[in-house]
Amino acid sequence: MTLLRSWVKSANVPQCPFPLNNLPWGVFSTADSPARCGVAIGDAIVDLAACEARGLLDAGGTFARPQLNDFMALGRDKWRAVRQRLTELLAEGGDDSLPLVPMAQAQLHLPIRVTEFTDFYASKNHAFNVGVLFRGPENALPPQWTHMPIGYNGRASSVVVSGTPVRRPMGQLAGKDGPEWLPTRRLDLELELGAVIGGNSQMGERLSVEQAEDLIFGYVLLNDWSARDVQAWEYQPLGPFQAKALATTIGPWIVDQQALEPFRCEGAQRDHPLLPYLREQRPGFYDMTIGWTMNGQTMGQTNYRVMYYSSAQQLAHHTSSGCPMRVGDLLGSGTISGPTPDQTGALLEMTKAGTSPVTVNGQTRLFIEDGDEIALFAWAEGKDYRIGFGPCSGTVTPARNES
Secondary structure (H helix, E strand, O other): OOOOOEOOHHHHOOOOOOOOOOOOEEEEEEOOEEEEEEEEEOOEEEEHHHHHHOOOOOOOOHHHOOOOHHHHOOOHHHHHHHHHHHHHHHEOOOOOOOOEEEHHHOEEEOOOOOOOEEEEOOOHHHHHHHHHHHHOHHHOOOOOOOOOOOEEEOOHHHEEEOOOOEEOOEEEEEEOOEEEEEEOOOEEOOEEEEEEEOOOOOOOOOOOHHHHHHHEEEEEEEEEOEEHHHHHHHOOOOOOOHHHOOOEEEOOOEEEHHHHHHHEEOOOOOOOOOOHHHOOOOOOEEOOEEEEEEOOEEEEEEEHHHOOOOHHHHHHHHOOOOOOOOOOOEEEOOOOOOOOHHHOOOHHHHOOOOOOOEEEOOEEEOOOOOOOEEEEEEEEEOOOOEEEOOOOEEEEEOOOOOO
16 A cells, blocks of 8 residues: 555655554644544644534544543444545545644543553563573473463553653562562563454453454554562562552554554464464554664664564453453553564563663663653554554653652
């Protein structure tokens, strides 16, 4: 597919993250109007609530609401119909009277009310690298890892939108004479892709991989902030808890599955066939550059196709027990890492558990310091256009040290 040209001139600029081919969904407000739903196009936002009020779109009045959940609940047919109508209105020769808001004049908000958050562990490179650090290469991967997606249930309440400051957490850390109460010394990021669930499943119902993919509304960038020293002390026997509850930053724009369809591709090579309920009829991965920066310096960059389990496989496995899914559920892919150190998606890997410093703008780092800004980026590259995700960043503020 080539660039779809729009009457919004900025959408036709090479490497613009939001061409007509993209049209990601979000929520924004302006100085004189409350939060409502919008779509990014070039350097502007289509005010979907205003479009609906003018009769240009039909979404049951859901676009005037400060989150996309009610629109998502209308179902896939409605998502596609509205997207198709917007494509027609924004194309060259379309309706150039559409209500647009300059991106620079808008405040972006969480695009969804996050119902539940589950984080997975689906990059074999990441799982192996971390396993080597703590168990050696012979026992790096747990025996079940190549048979099923591994995950844990996180906190929906601490999911925040890009630009929200992240406070360094206090926590119990292992000391020489027992636990100590200190600010985390090993604050880390995790470069991830988040799948936004746009439909419901019933308790006791199991979804096939194909049914699961139909429930995915789109994708966001996701940083699952992690306190590694807190995690090391608390994680046995039940896994991550407070080390992962401090914050999860997501981008403000949800990239529609349809926008990524031209980039569908195979993922990592399988060690052996999966059980039938996890097998895909077509690959669920995307040829997409993804990476992260610290204080403006690119630190790691890889491709999403290195992943071992797709979001649809993760969702199918999530429902395999009959666990019900709901509109607004968020699934984190797990840290996305390639095979080499400069392709890793976490400082834990990059610094070999804090034993090998990295240089950031002339300063050494093992983990994230107060004042550091972590930003994620991603795009899929077409012949003459990009599908971008927009910003996903957070700056760390000092701990509130109270006993």
